[in-house]
Amino acid sequence: MPGYFEIQNLSVGFRTFEGERRVLDIERLVIGRGETYGLVGESGAGKTVLALTILGLLPKPAAVVHSGSIWFDGQDLLQKGEKELYARYRGKRLAMIFQDPMSTLNPVFTVGQQIARVVEKQQGLRGAAVAKRSLELLEMVKLPDAQSTLKKYPHELSGGQRQRVIIAIALSCGAEFLIADEPTRNLDVTIQAGILKLIGDLQKDLGISVLFIANNVGLVNVFCKNAGILYHGKLVEDGPSELVIRAAKHPYTQTLISAIPRDKSEKLKFASTVIKPEAQRGCPYYSRCNLAESICFDRMPMLETSSSGQKVACFMAEKQ
Ligand SMILES: Nc1ncnc2c1ncn2[C@@H]1O[C@H](COP(=O)(O)OP(=O)(O)OP(=O)(O)O)[C@@H](O)[C@H]1O
Ligand SMILES: [Mg+2]
Structure with missing residues (x-):
């Protein structure tokens, strides 16, 4: 039986002039009732596409959901028609805060x-x-x-x-389930903290579940029980926040964490930009990874439980 909220084998693509592009390939993502899950990934990773998929708001016919299930309280949302999603789920049991506040509010009212x-x-x-x-x-x-x-x-x-x-x-x-898509993206740091505190307080007071989307791993550490790292549409690390953030196993997560300046004097570091041949079938991080070996080019790593406890999709994770 799937959990309260559980994504299984979800694959989403977009039709483009050059053919189809896969933008999401998620084996499994679980959020418990009343829990906060932080999803982190850089721009273009597929965070908003995931949120729109959950709510049945993907642009049609450009987007194609190839396979998968999105279980929510015993029902597969991907099997629901537009009428039912509108009448019973979207904006009722599941709510979303969109990425751009000005596009959500109407300026003339x-x-x-x-x-x-x-x-x-x-x-x-x-x-x-x-x-x-x-x-x-x-x-x-x-x-x-x-x-x-x-x-x-x-x-x-x-x-x-x-x-x-x-x-x-x-x-x-x-609503009992809130998707917050980078709710503090365009705000000053001090204002950000207030909004994060508000979401954290509401989550506790109302007992809701929250899928908190961020492009900054530091924000997730603050109040998310579990966290996932999305890279090129794939979850590369997933588990309790303290493990994913304090004991990161995936080279990409480690780069994200080392990029957080620890004090003001430290300059922002950037992920490696070493260009290696583009991965065909293997790990999406291959071309940027300093640890990559030939197996990473040849095969796609699956999420597996690491020695620390979180799940990691990396052949090299245990070799460091
Ligand atoms: N309507 C669309 N048609 C074609 N491709 C799209 C469309 N919407 C999104 N994409 C592609 O899907 C991928 C994921 O986009 P998405 O908006 O989910 O990224 P994101 O992780 O939310 O990034 P950001 O942090 O910038 O918001 C990107 O490569 C994007 O170009
Ligand atoms: Mg987005």
């Missing part, structure tokens, strides 16, 4: 009008109940002076305030 629209439509509230619920939601995301925020337009809010409004709208329907 006030915050209050936008929240009201959602609670009227999703929860069937009317009149005074709408105003009461809107205020409650803004208070839930700890926006000071919620009453006056309701009357403001998105451009009158700071980036952090806008992100709080978006979180309020996302959770307005009482």
Whole structure:
């Protein structure tokens, strides 16, 4: 029986002029009820494509889901039709905070009008109940002076305030599973910390599960129980955050971690850019890996439990 949330053998591609390009190939990814899972990967790794696949929002007909299951509370979301996804799952039990806050909020309506629209439509509230619920939601995301925020337009809010409004709208329907796609990407470091704390607090208070997507491994360490590292659409390391981050086994994860500056004097390091022949069938990290041997070029490593406990897809992981 699959877990509360479990992705199995998911393979997604995009049709392009040059033929099809595989962008996701995930053997298994599990998130427990009420848990936070941090998914880290560089730009283009496939993080947003994964989020859109879960919600059935992939652009059609460009995207093709070749195979796989996405189990959610006993049901395979990939087997659900658009009608059922819309009526029962998306924006109801599963909510998403999209990567770009400005594209989520409509600039021509006030915050209050936008929240009201959602609670009227999703929860069937009317009149005074709408105003009461809107205020409650803004208070839930700890926006000071919620009453006056309701009357403001998105451009009158700071980036952090806008992100709080978006979180309020996302959770307005009482979702139990939140996908947060790089929710702090364009925010200052201090504001980032506030948003992360808010998501962490909401997760605990509401008991929801969170798939937290980030391009920075440091963010995940803060509040995710488990973490996965996505590289070229493949999960290359997966397990408890403290193992994935403090005892990383995959050379790519190690590079990501060594790239976090430890103090201000230390300069940002970059991943190796040694160009070796492009891997045909083997490990996607082959061309950038300093440890690669011929087996890495020839064969695709599968996720296997390492001596430390986390899963790693690397032939060289135990040889270091
Ligand atoms: N509509 C599309 N048509 C063709 N290819 C696409 C489309 N959307 C995404 N892709 C490709 O899929 C791959 C994964 O993209 P995705 O947006 O998931 O990356 P990401 O990990 O979210 O990156 P970022 O951190 O920049 O948001 C990329 O190579 C991208 O070019
Ligand atoms: Mg993205």
